[in-house]
Amino acid sequence: MDLQEYMLRMGKQAREAAKILAKTPTKVKNQALEAIAQQLRQQQQLLLAANAKDLETGKAKGLDSALLDRLTLNDLRITNLIEGLHQVIALPDPVGAITDLNYRPSGIQVGKMRVPLGVVGMIYESRPNVTAEAAALCLKSGNATILRGGSESIHSNQAIAQCISAGLQAASLPSTAVQVIETTDRAAVGELIRLAKYVDVIIPRGGKSLIERISQEACIPVIKHLDGICHTYIDDQADLDKAITVAYNAKTQRYGTCNTMETLLVAAGIAAQVLPPLAEKYQAAGVELRGCPVTQAILPGIQSATAEDWDTEYLAPILSIRVVKDLDEAMEHICQHGSQHTDAIITENWNRARRFLTEVDSSSVMVNTSTRFADGFEYGLGAEIGISTDKFHARGPVGLEGLTSQKFIVLGDGQIRQ
């Protein structure tokens, strides 16, 4: 197979399919999603068999248990996948929405109409569920998709691709609306990110180094998610109960997620009050604490935080703690060490809350609540295709709207420009 030619053909087919999807009514897109859900249910045994093959290869390759877990499909996960499709069906269709339609002095009306981006290229790890989720979100937002999952999931992905293809055909949509790259050759990714004529956006998911490399090499806009070094700052005018409850939740509700707090900043004026009870809760939950010298003085016996700690996304039951002078020092720390993902302040002081909201340059900025809320479902976007740590186009959780753009529409009755 000539890889370049293969990817070029895929790109062209996606572009053609995108034209059709862009004008496909909501009802038909939902019919296709429903048909895909039915296919996944009907082909459940086939999916599990394909997945078993991947798992076998993965074990032989020596994948660690976390990777094997992400690769695994089982009855429950397939049911969840199908449930996810139904959630996407229930979401409002963003395409075609017209906003800001106003008369201009010339007599024309100018407004904006929401339209699909066109063709989305997804590059992700060996997680078969992403294949179905990404396809569903792109389909609902009127975009064609080219999907490239990790090589360990190739059989599972092909089995899911067959279900998607059959579902699309059942709704009389082109099966090329969702294409799964069938080769595990890594060079296919290199080709995909250079198909500027046929692909409108690349969404990579996975390790930071992979995403950095793709961003460097792509000739196409990238919606990227690098790391999540999230902070909670407990101001000296914080409510103690709220501070303890929220800071505990932000770290311990889940450890491996990008919106988990990794560093706790505490104002010097409240540190001696808030840190001991909070540390007790963390330690009871098995969280390892690493502190600055002032923190260590308040919490004797904890490890000292090194310079590296402030720049680390642990994704684990570890928390670095720093006592800062005031809001300014907290914001300076976040600016220096944060990843512009999600940062929160706990305070009852109106002015400081307003300053934090305005001045912290992160995709989600929060007052008196847990960073763990930074998530498409919690924000009411429905599912999310990713979380963007960029500022361009989409910031934060990217749902259906982030997969669309707006064109201007101009309505007249014979007006001409003078």
Next chain:
Amino acid sequence: MDLQEYMLRMGKQAREAAKILAKTPTKVKNQALEAIAQQLRQQQQLLLAANAKDLETGKAKGLDSALLDRLTLNDLRITNLIEGLHQVIALPDPVGAITDLNYRPSGIQVGKMRVPLGVVGMIYESRPNVTAEAAALCLKSGNATILRGGSESIHSNQAIAQCISAGLQAASLPSTAVQVIETTDRAAVGELIRLAKYVDVIIPRGGKSLIERISQEACIPVIKHLDGICHTYIDDQADLDKAITVAYNAKTQRYGTCNTMETLLVAAGIAAQVLPPLAEKYQAAGVELRGCPVTQAILPGIQSATAEDWDTEYLAPILSIRVVKDLDEAMEHICQHGSQHTDAIITENWNRARRFLTEVDSSSVMVNTSTRFADGFEYGLGAEIGISTDKFHARGPVGLEGLTSQKFIVLGDGQIRQ
């Protein structure tokens, strides 16, 4: 001078300035713009002297009259520049606007706050007025700017840069909020478009080949404007008078602009009625017509359009005309040959107008009006920093809002994630 180090320093300074600009109140930004306007007025003789130097070098280099005209500053143009600054002062400040703030079932409120992109890198031709206009739009939207004009305008740009710097200082803003690259070394552009850590977006203006090269090589998002091959389609249910008035205006109101119609598509059923009177008007205005065979049969004596004509942005008094069967053939032609810039339909038929609006994938899609309206001023955006033919982030005329992004804000009262 070590160019790489020079550009790196410029990038770092811009990033520092951007932090300050992001939290600068509207009033102070307007004071700076006002002070810049005053400086331009006070330093008018100095500007003209610097410009005379550029013009002399330009003439010696053999620049053609169009380029020399764009390079020229004179009393009227400086007055227009100052007037342009006052218009930017009058525009509403987009920064800080909060939208879609809604309660979620968890009790948190989630909304979006508009924020500056950060640092904008502008690369443009030898047009000194762009230096002041771009600086003003970026400043008002809270962005720091690094400006790189064509080498022929270097003295004019440096003189304008001094006015800007003095104006910024008068408002106690860092003079590094707007930086003009002081070397004419082309390698500076290559460095600028790779300063991914310090520059958030590149806006190139100029020839298509330059923009294509920058887009290929940049490691930073680019807001780009390639070509404007704009169409007007006269449907067979068009009002004849409107069709003639609008199609005449779309071609002849100005020839050299990107939103000028370059190809007229006419439905077969109305061609014999509409083309003869329209051709008479075009020919009286000196527009050269090039037609498909059917057009030539209706308008004997006109040149035949070659395959190349349909893909050409003339920017001149030349118009290609094609008779098409119906709306579908017209939209197919636009899809094949258009540049997704601006396209219009003239029709009284409701359903066809709706289909054209939905199905034509251009940054501006119009019904019964002139493509010449596709412009930031006419759309009510105020000035525009460019017109984007991309779909990502901003489409069509890019004003202040296109220079901003939105972050999520989350307000709570101690809520935690369950």
